[in-house]
Amino acid sequence: MKIIYFLVAVCLAALSCTKEKTDYEAAIDSGATEFTEFKEVVNVLDGDYNISIEALNGAFYNGYNEIRLKITNSHTGEIASVSAVTFLPINTNADGVSSSCPHRYDLLSIPDSNYYSGYSVFTSKSSADETWELYIGFTIANQPHALKYPITVQEQKNKNLNMTAFTGKDDEQYVIALIAPHRPKVAENELVAGIYRFNKPTSPPAGDFPDPAQFTYTEVGGYTLMLDPRMPEPSMGNHSSPNNRDLTQESDGLYHGVVNYTMTGNWTLNLMMLNQNGRILKGTEVPTDFTPGIEGAKSELYIDVLF
C-alpha cells in the first residue's frame, strides 16, 4: 500500500507544472462579452401608455443594435393594441445639423410576441458634440401619438460588432455594420453584416420636424462583400486564414459569409463591396504575400476586429 501512496504522491508532485497552462476558454470569454439578454433601456410615459424599448444588455451601443419596442396601458399593464409604430433616431451635432443612421422606420409586429421589432445602427456614440434622440410614433384607436426621447449611445467595446461608414464610387453613402458573431472562436465563424445606403432626399423637408422622408435608409439588395481577413500586426506578417466565404444576401436581408480565425488576436476584415452588376463600389485588393515585420496593408474598405 505504501508504494501506491508513494506513487500517487509522486504523481501529484509531478502534476505541478513549472508554467501554468493558458485557460483558453476563460481567455475567449474575457476577450469579448456577449450580451444575450434584452433589457429595458427606454421607459417613457405618454398619456395612458407606457412605451418601453429593450436592447441587449439594456444599452445602446455604437454600431448595430436590435431593438424591441413594447407599448402597454400604464393603468392596467396590458399590452396595448397599436398600429403604425414608427422609429426614427436623430443625431444632432455641435452645429445643430440633424442626421440619422440606418434604422428600421416601420417596426415589425412579431407574431406571438408582445413587442415590435426593429434595429438601429448608431454611427457614433453620444458626446458633448453629438446627441441622439428617438422619435417614436404609433396609432391607438385611430389616435396618432408622437413622442421623442433623448438617449445615450455608448462606445462599442466589442470590436467584433464594429461598423464603417463611407461614400461609394456611385457617390452614395453606405454603412456596413457587423452583426455576428458577437464572440468569435478560433474556428469557422458565420459572419453576418448589414449594408445600408442613405437615400438622398428628393424633396425639401416638409411638415413638422423630423420629416422621415429626409432620413431614410435602404438595406441594399444583391450586393456582394468580398472578404479577406488578415492579421495586421507586423509580427504576424499579413497572416490570413483559409476557407473564408464572401458575404451574400440571404432572405433576412442581411449579408452572410464565413470567416475563419486561425488564432486569437487582432484581425482586419478587408472588404470589397460589389453591386448587383459586379462593379466595385468600395475596397481594394490587399497583397497576399507573407511579409513578416511589416504591418499588413489594409483594403480601402475594412473593419478591425479583435477577440
Next chain:
Amino acid sequence: MKLLVIFFLVLFPGMNAIAQHTHAESDSVKTLNEVSVTAIARRKIETELKMAVSVDEFLASSERISFIKRGAYAWEPLLNNMSTERSTITIDGMHVFGACTDKMDPITSYVESNNLATIDVKSGQAGSLHGATVAGSIDLKRKSTPFAPNSEKQWNGAYQTGFEFNNSQFFNLGNLSYASDKFVADGSISRRKAGNYHNGMDEEVNHSQYQKFNASLGLAYKTSPLSSVRVDAIFDQADDVGFPALPMDLWRSRAIITSAAYKQLFDDGLVRAWDTKLYFNAVEHYMDDTKRPENLVHMDMPGWSTTFGLVSQANLKRGDYTADVQLNVYNNLSIAEMTMYPQDRSKKTMFAYSWPWVTTRFAGLSMNNAWDISAMSTVNFGGSLGWNYNHSKYVEFNWIFFPGSPQEKTRILPGLHASYQLNVDQFDFSVGTGYGHRAPSVSEAYGYYIYNSFDRYDYIGNPDLKNEVSYEVNASAGFRDKRMAIAVKANYFHIQHYIVGRILSLGSPMNYQSVGVKGYASLDHAKLFNLSLSANYDILTHLHWTGMLTYARATDDKGGNLPFIRPLSYQTSLHFMHHGFGIQTSLNGDFAQQNFSPEYGEDLTPAYRIWNVSVDYTFDFKNFKTVVQAGAENILNEYYSTYADWGNIPRMGRNVFTSLTVKF
C-alpha cells in the same frame, strides 16, 4: 487526477497476468535473482572509442540508427531511416511522449547513460511487442541490480567524471546500488553542463550550450522466493539548451517518469514469468526565443505531455517453444500552446493551440513466438492487435483547415510478422516478413501551425489521415569463426499511405520565418531499403578491427527521394589492448548525399570523414577499479555537416575529451 488515483487503486490489486519479455529466461528458475529482464545480450552503455558517452552517442553506434540533429543536445533517433513517429520508443516498455511540437525532446533525452543498462533496438514488425510500429522499437532498459544470491549485503557504485574541451562540457555521473537477498536499491545522479561548441573552422556555434540534470531511484523488495515488487522513478531536467538550427531555444524541459511493477516467476507450467507494471509520466517543455535578436516577435511555445498506462507481460515456455505475450495500455494527453506578442507587449496577445488538447488512448495485445524446429533452425512468428483512439478537445482548430473532420477517431492497428533462422556450421541465415499498421502521430493528425525550420513550412495535421500500412521483408546472412565475423543485413519496406507534408494552396503562414503552409497528407506509397554490412577481425591477439558499411535508399510513389535518408556511410576502427592499456582509433564518414530531396528542403550534402583516437589505462587503486581515458574526436578538425543536420548546421570540430571512471 481523481481518475488517475482510481486507476492506480483499482488496477494495482487486480493485476491479472502476463509478464516478462525475453526468449532467454533461464530454464529452471528457482529463485528470483533479477527483477529486470534477462534480455538479449547486454550491451554496456559505452562505445568502442569512448567510455563516457551520452545516450545519443551510444545509440549512434548502432547500424540501424541515424540522427536528426538540431544542435548538440536531444538528437532525434531515426530507426531504419524513419522518423520517431514510425517507431515506438519506450523506457522499460513504458510509453513516454515528448512535449515539444518541434521534436526537440525525443524520449532518449530524458534518460542518462548511468541509469540505463542497455538499449534494445528491434527492426520493423519484430518490434511490435511494445505497440503498433512501422520502423521498429527502441526500448531503453534501466539498470536494475539483481537480488543478492545469499544473505550477503552488497554495495556497488561507480563515479564518472570528465571534461570535453571543444564545448567545455563538464560532467559528473554517479550511481550506487545496494543489494541484499530481500531488498535492492538503485540510485543514480548526474549533471552535465556544456557551453557552445566550435565547428571545424574554430568558429563558435552560438546557441549550442546545454545543461542537464538527471536522477533516478529504484527500489525492489522480494515478496516471496518467486515474486517481487519494484518502484522506479526518473527525474530529468534540462535548462538553457540551445538549438542552433532552430529559431528558438529551450528554457526548460522536465520529466518525471514513475512506475510500480510486480513480478511473479513460476517453477513449472506453461507460464514461466509475468511482470506487470503501472506507470505514470509527465513531461513539460518550454521553448524560449527571446535570446535570438533576429526574432522581432516573440512566441511562447510551452508543451505538456502526460501519460499513464499499464504494461503486462507473460513469458511462456514449453519444450522447444517460447513466447512473450504483452498487453500495452496507455492514455496520453498532449497539449501545446503558441502565444505571440505584438511589438507593444501590453497589447492583446495572439493565441492558438498547436496541439489542441489531444488525447490518445491505446490498448494492444502483442505476441512473439519462437519455435526451435531443430538444433539448426528456429521459426519466429507473432503479431499484435491494437486499438487506438484520439480525441481533440478544441477541434475547432482542426476544422479551420479540415472543416467537418471528426473530433474523435478510432483506429484498429493490426500487425503480423514471421521469420526463419538457420544456422549451418559457421554460417547463419535468416529471412523474415512483416505487415503492420500505425496511427498518425498527434502532430500529423492534430498539429496546428507547427513550424518546421528545415523546409520552413508551417505544418497542419489532418485528422482523417489513413493508417500507414507497412509491408516488410528482411534477410540476413553471416559467417563467424574464431578470428572473424561478417554479417550482412537488409530490409525493404513498402509503406502504403506514407505520411508526408504537402504544400496547401490555402492559408498563409503564421510563424515568423515560415514561407508557407503544408498539410500532412498520405502518399500512395513509399519504398525504403536499408542495407548494412558489418565485420570484425582479430588481427593479433590484442589487436582487433571492426568495420561497418550502411546504405539506404528511399523513394516516394513518383520516384522522388524521401528526406533524411542516410547516404552510403562507413565506420572502421582498430582497437589494441594489452595489460590494462588500450588504444583505439576510428574513422567514420558519409559519402555525398546524391539522393537528396529538394522538396523537403534538402540540398546536396558533401562527403565528410572523421578520424578519432583515444587511449585508456585501467588500474586498481585500493579496492577501486579505475579507468582513465583521453582522446580526440575529429582530429583533422574537419568542417562538415551531415545529411540530417537541420539547416546544415556545422558539426563539432576537433574535440579533446578526458574522463575518469571509478568503480567498486
